[in-house]
Amino acid sequence: MPYVLLGCAIGSEIIATSALKYSEGFTRLWPSLVTAVGYLFAFYLLSLTLKSLSVGTAYAIWSGVGTAVIAAVGMVFMGEAMTAAKLAGIALVIGGVVLLNVGSAAH
Structure with a gap:
C-alpha cells in the first residue's frame, strides 16, 4: 500500500508541475488552482507514505521519478528539445534512485 500511495x-506532483507551466506566473486561475491543489495532495500522500517507508527511500523515489517523468513530459508534450545530455541526465536520475534503494535494502 505505501508504494501505491x-x-x-x-502522479499528483507531475500534474501540478505540468499545470505550473501553464499558470503563467500564477496569473491564470485554473492552472494555478491545479498547481496548488496538486502539490498539497502530493505532499499529503507523501506524508502518508512516510508512515511505512523510510524518508530517504520515499523521497528518492518521489523526486527521482517525478524529475524523470517531468523531463519526458517537457520533451514529448511541451516542445522541449530532446538532447543526448537530457536523456543521459534522466538515466542518471533513475540510476541514482535505484542505487539509493539498493543501498537501503542492504541495511
Missing part, C-alpha cells in the same frame, strides 16, 4: 503522490 507514493505512486499517487508522484
Whole structure:
C-alpha cells in the first residue's frame, strides 16, 4: 500500500508541475488552482507514505521519478528539445534512485 500511495503522490506532483507551466506566473486561475491543489495532495500522500517507508527511500523515489517523468513530459508534450545530455541526465536520475534503494535494502 505505501508504494501505491507514493505512486499517487508522484502522479499528483507531475500534474501540478505540468499545470505550473501553464499558470503563467500564477496569473491564470485554473492552472494555478491545479498547481496548488496538486502539490498539497502530493505532499499529503507523501506524508502518508512516510508512515511505512523510510524518508530517504520515499523521497528518492518521489523526486527521482517525478524529475524523470517531468523531463519526458517537457520533451514529448511541451516542445522541449530532446538532447543526448537530457536523456543521459534522466538515466542518471533513475540510476541514482535505484542505487539509493539498493543501498537501503542492504541495511
